[in-house]
Amino acid sequence: MNARTTRALPCSAVLVAAGLVLTACGSSDDSSSSGEPKSPSFSGRGPITYAAAKDSSGVVQKVIDGWNKQHPKEKVTFVQLPSDVNQQRQQMIQNAETKSDAYTVLSLDAVWTSEFAAHQWIDQLPAARFPLDQMLKPVVETTKYRDHLYAVPQSSDGGLLYYRSDLLKKAGVSAAPTTWAQMQAACAKVEKLPEAKGMSCYAGQFQKYEGLTVNFSEAVNSAGGVVTDANGKPEVDTPAAKKGLDFLVDSFKDGTIPKEAITYQEEEGRQAFQSGKLIFLRNWPYMYSLAEKSKVAGKFAAAPLPGLTGAGSSTLGGHNVAVSSFAKNKATALDFIKYFTNHDSATTFLKEGSAAPPYADLYDDQALVTQYPYLPVLKKSILNAVPRPRAVQYGDVSSAVQQEAYAALNGDKSSAQALKDLQEALRKLSAQ
Amino acid sequence: MPTRTPPETAADRPLGPAGRAERPAGPVKPRRGLKSATAGSGRMAALLVSPTLLVLTVVVLYPTAMALRESLYGVKGLDPATGFISDTEPFVGLRNYADIFGEAGDRFWNAFWNTTFFTVVTVGLETVIGVAMALIMHKAFQGRALVRASILIPWAVPTAISGLLWRWIFNSDGIANALIGHQVLWTTEGVHAKIAVIVAEVWKTAPFIGLLVLAGLQVIGKEVYEAARMDGASPVRQFWHITLPLVKPALLVAILFRCLDALRMFDLPYLLVGAQKNSVETLSMLAQNEASNVRFGPAAAYAVLLFLYVFLVALGFVRLLGANVVGDDGATARKSQRKSRLRRVAAPGAVEVST
Secondary structure (H helix, E strand, O other): OHHHHHHHOOHHHHHHHHHHHHHOOOOOOOOOOOOOOOOOOOOOOOOEEEEEEOOOOOHHHHHHHHHHHHOOOOOEEEEEEOOOHHHHHHHHHHHHHOOOOOOOEEEEEHHHHHHHHHOOOEOOOOHHHOOHHHEOHHHHHOOEEOOEEOOEEEEEEOOEEEEOHHHHHHOOOOOOOOEHHHHHHHHHHHOOOHHHOOOEEEEOOOOOOHHHHHHHHHHHHHOOOOOEOOOOOEOOOOHHHHHHHHHHHHHHHHOOOOHHHHHOOHHHHHHHHHOOOEEEEEEOOOHHHHHHOOOOOOOOEEEOOEEOOOEOOOEOEEEEEEEEOOOOOHHHHHHHHHHHOOHHHHHHHHHHHOOEOOEOHHHHOHHHHHHOOOHHHHHHHHHOOEOOOOOOOHHHHHHHHHHHHHHHHHOOOOHHHHHHHHHHHHHHHHHO | OHHHHHHHHHHHHHHHHHHHOOOOHHHHHHHHHOOOOOHHHHHHHHHHHHHHHHHHHHHHHHHHHHHHHHOOEOOOOEOOOOOOEOOOOOEOOOHHHHHHHOOOHHHHHHHHHHHHHHHHHHHHHHHHHHHHHHHHHHOOOOOHHHHHHHHHHHHHOOHHHHHHHHHHHOOOOOHHHHHHOOOOOOOOOOHHHHHHHHHHHHHHHHHHHHHHHHHHHHOOOHHHHHHHHHOOOOHHHHHHHHHHHHHHHHHHHHHHHHHHHHHOOOHHHHHHOOOOOOOOOOHHHHHHHHHHOOOHHHHHHHHHHHHHHHHHHHHHHHHHHOOOOOOOOOOOHHHHHHHHHHHHHHHHHHHHHHO
């Protein structure tokens, strides 16, 4: 809007309007009591809203309709937010900063919990009311801030290692690799095949964006290191973390990872794998059904991510639902969350929206495994998964990781220097 | 923006005509300038402009004042004991501004130089290419309408779309690499990322300059060139001594608008190369990034600095080069003279357009 209208406005207005877009998101601050945790009361019944990303499959509305049929006086309205993750977060923050009650139940990305909890944008929840013990433990961990429950898992996600099972079989490699060394050995064998001409061994998501934070964390965790410890303290300048980063840096140097992979996000990597340029690719489960419809259909399989000395660790994705602190009718909200995250709803989300459920037993359901052959592998991946650094200023933490990891992969910095600088940057952020 | 929807929608109607052109202000301004105007008509004029002024206050002045105020506040702190962020932002005075000379300043100055570099280079290239386009569009030849239309297409494409389009072109196995026969990873950090942004930006906005210059060219009378030809002036000489000086007012306005736009550049580098890339991060991107990390104080400070920068550039243009942007309020006699001269030759030009 800005570019269009300003062009015609008189000169001075043009100039002032330049700042307008940026200033419009300024916060409204008022000085109420600070620091004290709010005691969640969860009272009030009546209509509420559920704010989440646009849902193309329509399954969210279907589940909500199920609730509305049973609770005609406590209807839930689905507020659809943009599908861009950053815009969702932006809108929710704006809603919170203006203390609006427009959103009652929020669908949060797993990494946002700390930020939203620390700002008191979401309420602490009574843990006893949810069947958390039936859910996968790493998934439940993403819903906690300082050991208190602030959200309930709705869906999960973990990284998988996709590989060309046809080529591996031809080269005489019987099982999917569980270590990086095995993976490289398998590549060496496959690359001798005539049909593997011009193929590269491995790729992930290495463009400078959130995906790089995920891939870097996975490399570090899979080598036995951590980015931040259980208390959120950075602990990344360690020999184990260096081994993890070195795997990526050296792979870029020796061509295990193709040079152009530094520009890959999820989709570029998928395209490369599907057009037969890659033997191994790290990606999310969503790719499975798409690859089934591509040139490599029936020629690939998925395995848990490999690590330095054994199975690697994935980074957790997924969404949790929380109650906005500023909402009304919180008693209804709590009941709705209970319904929305129960076993039946999770099954519906898996069957019709192919969202990885938080419940452990669904991954072993024979009928579901037939439909989604990657489920057992995904369960392993999630059980071995480590949450991304849990930080109040997650955006800054992720930027710092991207900055240093990217410099190391690009060859602008040695991996030792990058980790040292990252440790320093993260230490400053956690001291704030 | 959504938080301010009510005043904006209310503003739509009155702002529309005033914003679209200076036309409604036209009859008012000369009258105000006239010494013979009575007090009554002056009051009437004030009454007539007041809705516009009110709207400008609500949608322009108020947000600007809020931004200035916000820029004096710091970042909310985290209480280590409770783990909660405080509700209030501390008042830090001018520290957000002072910080650009301190430790946190690296990113600001990098963004500042990127913004300046992009503006100078893209507007420079756009001017040359735009003028060339205008000269081509001005020539009478068969299929001119087609050429004109095709030159204007890039300008019609929304920046967000052209950003994606160029990202596809600059992909690791995209058309750009196929053409040069060498794999350049355009969307990584480095000079090549800057080049990618410049190419896409020039492709998109050179037609804008071309369009405005074309309008300027059409008001130059044919007889001027005929006279020059009679005197034996070469085409190059004609261009430097007739075309360029006569088209200068239109060209300056075009360049000014492009400068202001380029200084605010955000979406193209954001989409084409990506957020938080040091090589292409502009001031707008920096401010947006700070705001999205809930640091509204520094974000507002950067936005205010960008605003001042844009303001100074515009002021420099208007003062030094005499670009007449605001409208014909007879600032200098020289200017109005030139205007009337142009108006006189406008008639044959207008006839020429319709042929």
